[in-house]
Amino acid sequence: MDKWSKVKSGKVRDIWQSDNGRCIALVATDRVSAFDEKLGVIVPDKGKILTQMSAKWFELTENLVPNAILATDVENMPSSWRKDEFAGRTTEMIALRMLPLEAIVRGYITGSMWSKYCKGERTISDYTMPEGLQESQQLPEPIYTPTTKAPEGEHDMEVNFEQSVLEIEKAGFENARDLAEKVRDYSLKLYSFCSDYAKSRGIILADSKFEFGVDEEGIVRVADEVCTPDSARFWSVDDYEIGRSQASMDKQMLRDWVKQAKEAGTYTTVPDEILQETGRRYRKCYELLFG
Numbered sequence: 001m002d003k004w005s006k007v008k009s010g011k012v013r014d015i016w017q018s019d020n021g022r023c024i025a026l027v028a029t030d031r032v033s034a035f036d037e038k039l040g041v042i043v044p045d046k047g048k049i050l051t052q053m054s055a056k057w058f059e060l061t062e063n064l065v066p067n068a069i070l071a072t073d074v075e076n077m078p079s080s081w082r083k084d085e086f087a088g089r090t091t092e093m094i095a096l097r098m099l100p101l102e103a104i105v106r107g108y109i110t111g112s113m114w115s116k117y118c119k120g121e122r123t124i125s126d127y128t129m130p131e132g133l134q135e136s137q138q139l140p141e142p143i144y145t146p147t148t149k150a151p152e153g154e155h156d157m158e159v160n161f162e163q164s165v166l167e168i169e170k171a172g173f174e175n176a177r178d179l180a181e182k183v184r185d186y187s188l189k190l191y192s193f194c195s196d197y198a199k200s201r202g203i204i205l206a207d208s209k210f211e212f213g214v215d216e217e218g219i220v221r222v223a224d225e226v227c228t229p230d231s232a233r234f235w236s237v238d239d240y241e242i243g244r245s246q247a248s249m250d251k252q253m254l255r256d257w258v259k260q261a262k263e264a265g266t267y268t269t270v271p272d273e274i275l276q277e278t279g280r281r282y283r284k285c286y287e288l289l290f291g
Contacts, residue, residue, distance in 0.1 A: 002019070011038050012033060012047070013224075014026075022094070025090055026091045028225075029042075029047045030042035032251070032275070035155075036156070043278050045279065049228075049283060051091055054224075054225040055072035055091070060193070060194075065189055067223065068213065068223040069091065070093055071092040074087050076092075096221060096223055099168060099183060100149050101180075101183060102149055103209060104187075104207065107191065110207070117133060124158065125146065125158060126160045127143045134243045136235075136245065144188055164180045173214070182220040183220065191208055198234070202237045203236065203249065204235040204240055206246075208227050208232035211224040229249060229285055232250060233248060234248060235248060250281065250285065
């Protein structure tokens with residue numbers, strides 16, 4: 001009988017490890033987080049949507065960038081996972097030594113990048129932003145803007161490429177520069193492919209973050225999730241207009257509501273209508289991308 005132990009309960013995913021330590025299982029829950037904080041509420045079926053969307057992206061990009069996927073269907077996993085509570089929301093992966101970076105690629109100016117721009121800042125990571133940009137405008141080319149991976153409850157810090165090398169070195173990895181280059185190059189490849197695919201289906205992929213780890217043979221692999229409404233911004237091609245914020249098909253609406261409520265001092269919990277609308281947008285995004 002296979003034995004698994006839960007080793008971590010994250011903001012969204014529970015992580016289990018096999019008794020031999022060589023495999024992990026990610027169970028995507030319906031929990032919701034914003035600004036690196038668990039909100040104590042759920043979006044029904046959110047975990048299944050995230051898992052199935054990532055599974056599609058992993059399949060589409062497996063020849064482009066190495067990934068850690070072993071199985072995305074519990075019927076192909078060890079017997080202890082073949083239960084209703086895990087079905088549709090569980091992914092078996094190679095156990096990796098995770099790199100201490102959030103690998104972010106931005107194709108449009110929005111979110112924190114736009115906030116900084118409005119304050120007069122023109123540098124993000126290794127990139128100097130041109131003058132005269134408008135909100136939601138497409139950048140001349142996608143840019144790689146990594147951050148640290150802060151402990152739960154703390155905020156990730158923006159770093160440039162050289163600082164990302166130092167972060168990897170501090171985590172005890174050898175060949176840190178080579179690893180940092182692979183993370184950067186793989187992230188840009190993934191964003192480029194997923195962005196082109198999404199646009200062919202009427203969706204703009206504004207930005208996305210990726211996570212990578214190193215396996216026992218030293219191979220860098222993408223893990224966790226790829227281009228989901230939790231880790232990326234999706235906009236409708238038909239509704240897109242430069243110079244304003246965009247109606248999103250991700251959790252930006254929920255983030256905005258939480259931010260406004262906290263600034264106003266009225267935040268207690270997220271209303272059910274916000275959670276239901278977030279779920280509707282997640283489902284719409286999946287259906288447009290993959291049917």
